[in-house]
Amino acid sequence: MTDRPFSGLDAVERGPLPSDASATPSTASLDGTSDHPSVAGLKGRFGDAIQGHRLTAGDQTVVWVDPSRSLETLTWLKDDPGQLYDMMSDVTGVDYGNGRPVEVVYQMFSTTHKRALRVRCKLPLDALEIDSVVGLWQSANWLEREVYDLFGVTFKGHPDLRRILMPQDYAEGYPLRKDFPLRGRFTRAEQTRRALAQDVGRFYGAEELVEGGEPQQVFAKPASEAGEER
Amino acid sequence: MATRTVELEVGRNPEMVIDGRPALSPLRPFDVQEPDLGTEEMLINIGPQHPATHGVLRLICELDGETVMSVTPDIGFLHSSFEKLGEYRTWNQIVPLTDRMDYLAPLIYNCAYVMAVEKLMGIEVTERCKVVRVICMELDRVFGHLLWLGTTAIDVGAFTPFLYAFQQREKIYELHESLTGARITTSATRVGGMMADLPEGWLDGLLDFLEEFPKTLAEIDRLLTGNQIHIGRTQGVGVIGAADAINCGLTGPNLRAAGVDYDVRKDRPYYDYETYDFEVPVGEHGDCYDRYLCRMEEMRQSVRILHQAMARLPAGPINVEDPDISLPSKTDCMSDMESMIHHFKLITEGIPAPEGDCYMAIEGSKGELGMYVVAEEGGTKPVRWRIRPPSFVNLSVIPRLAEGHLVSDLIMINASLDIVLGEIDR
Numbered sequence: 001m002t003d004r005p006f007s008g009l010d011a012v013e014r015g016p017l018p019s020d021a022s023a024t025p026s027t028a029s030l031d032g033t034s035d036h037p038s039v040a041g042l043k044g045r046f047g048d049a050i051q052g053h054r055l056t057a058g059d060q061t062v063v064w065v066d067p068s069r070s071l072e073t074l075t076w077l078k079d080d081p082g083q084l085y086d087m088m089s090d091v092t093g094v095d096y097g098n099g100r101p102v103e104v105v106y107q108m109f110s111t112t113h114k115r116a117l118r119v120r121c122k123l124p125l126d127a128l129e130i131d132s133v134v135g136l137w138q139s140a141n142w143l144e145r146e147v148y149d150l151f152g153v154t155f156k157g158h159p160d161l162r163r164i165l166m167p168q169d170y171a172e173g174y175p176l177r178k179d180f181p182l183r184g185r186f187t188r189a190e191q192t193r194r195a196l197a198q199d200v201g202r203f204y205g206a207e208e209l210v211e212g213g214e215p216q217q218v219f220a221k222p223a224s225e226a227g228e229e230r
Numbered sequence: 231m232a233t234r235t236v237e238l239e240v241g242r243n244p245e246m247v248i249d250g251r252p253a254l255s256p257l258r259p260f261d262v263q264e265p266d267l268g269t270e271e272m273l274i275n276i277g278p279q280h281p282a283t284h285g286v287l288r289l290i291c292e293l294d295g296e297t298v299m300s301v302t303p304d305i306g307f308l309h310s311s312f313e314k315l316g317e318y319r320t321w322n323q324i325v326p327l328t329d330r331m332d333y334l335a336p337l338i339y340n341c342a343y344v345m346a347v348e349k350l351m352g353i354e355v356t357e358r359c360k361v362v363r364v365i366c367m368e369l370d371r372v373f374g375h376l377l378w379l380g381t382t383a384i385d386v387g388a389f390t391p392f393l394y395a396f397q398q399r400e401k402i403y404e405l406h407e408s409l410t411g412a413r414i415t416t417s418a419t420r421v422g423g424m425m426a427d428l429p430e431g432w433l434d435g436l437l438d439f440l441e442e443f444p445k446t447l448a449e450i451d452r453l454l455t456g457n458q459i460h461i462g463r464t465q466g467v468g469v470i471g472a473a474d475a476i477n478c479g480l481t482g483p484n485l486r487a488a489g490v491d492y493d494v495r496k497d498r499p500y501y502d503y504e505t506y507d508f509e510v511p512v513g514e515h516g517d518c519y520d521r522y523l524c525r526m527e528e529m530r531q532s533v534r535i536l537h538q539a540m541a542r543l544p545a546g547p548i549n550v551e552d553p554d555i556s557l558p559s560k561t562d563c564m565s566d567m568e569s570m571i572h573h574f575k576l577i578t579e580g581i582p583a584p585e586g587d588c589y590m591a592i593e594g595s596k597g598e599l600g601m602y603v604v605a606e607e608g609g610t611k612p613v614r615w616r617i618r619p620p621s622f623v624n625l626s627v628i629p630r631l632a633e634g635h636l637v638s639d640l641i642m643i644n645a646s647l648d649i650v651l652g653e654i655d656r
Contacts, residue, residue: 057349057588086476087492089591090618094604097613107589107600107618111476111492118589139479142626150313165306165655175314176614182318
């Protein structure tokens, strides 16, 4: 929350990158031994891809995985008979602000072994993309869309990566990023002007259903033209 | 562990089964040859303002005649950015945001949130507080299921169960009001305890409710469980298999109806749930009817848990006795210097948290309700507060469940998933 919030169209043009990016590491990843059976398996099989692990909140195990090898790791966690994490409870993002990496967090549970595991992947702000796990767990479909919507993380291979909670033509960026001010980037007047300039009819057309299509750009024409039409 | 079965009082009608699987619309007469009237494909919107969508949910349906070809849910109409708001509030100030998400079972959300924060901070609440919270959560499970029961019965054309269910809900509203001062926006919990202890006579009120409620539930059961129309509208509708249900992230009664005995209270116990004697109902067909049976049975089991919790409710303080966590009493604030300082520090600064993150899953009325909190060292506000919304994930399977069914079945499927849009959109 220490980031300087931008406002107005400048912030949109500038993009989602926070300005004073200092590459300080996020949550410390402590190396060492772990009682969790999956940690030893992961370390033995994937070696360098496991960037660290720790015990948090008493009894919860977190593993940091190299995002470029996340799909491989998660596939193994789902399919290996010793792991069998068949339930992907949650996929979410965490932005610590101050230019630190955005983390994608996977909460998994194995209904066979009655074990939970949390996997986190650190994504640097200039490369916010990671492989989609929808092919492994259908439940990740909407959850990944939500992370894309609110954090701007692109999930490669997602079948239908559209905004989900915010409107398809939302122009102010990614709301849960720390550089996003609480009340939005546009002034109230600008928000009202844009709301009134919408072509409502387009929201009920068939093109809205095209999966993976470009989001509607109802603000393509300059504001002055839209005003004249009204 | 006790057995986990639902006793199906009504057998499946074999005539309703075609080629070994239930007919999509069992009430349709099979032997009548209807002339082909010719149908056309069309696109219709159900919602966002429609009573059958149970909130501001918009379902974009591609129809061939009356058959649903595809459904695309459109959500976000109620988005209030609770998670973003939480980052600007201290730990205790977030509690009022939680009950505004699931306003059908607010106490469960209050409890789940503070449980996550307490686990993150390593706070062990008192024994009395644990039992009081179990009472709150089980009472609101009944509360949430009753609303589902009433509104779902209306969706299939039965009006009476709605009135019966809401009569009982009214009694729970009154219990809410005398416990928390509010009927819906309860905000009853605080980090380290509750806003207040149970008021005098509250348990008697709860006992009265627990005596009356099973009778009403039995009446509703008689109205619906063996009702041919209800069976025809629900059996074989919206079927999902066990493996698919897990893969799609279904939780709660929706998952258990598909035959998976996953219940957070049994599989990842919290608050001594392993010491309560209750059963987890599990269905076998994964259709709307089994979801109905599971929820009905869950209400009966909740009544059992409530009786046990009332019997074991220990005396003693409800809040942890740590001045850095719990507010001092009003009298102390006014008469004791140290208490006043603690009060001032707690209100102005909040409770400092250790660095780390915590995911706390509990069994909500809709399914696995997860609260994920991330804190930085000494932070009195969360870096990230995330709700794992059970309805959100449950709703995401609706395109798959509804495909090939009739529009009227889509309404039933949507109702049977038991969604609340306040929590889906957050």
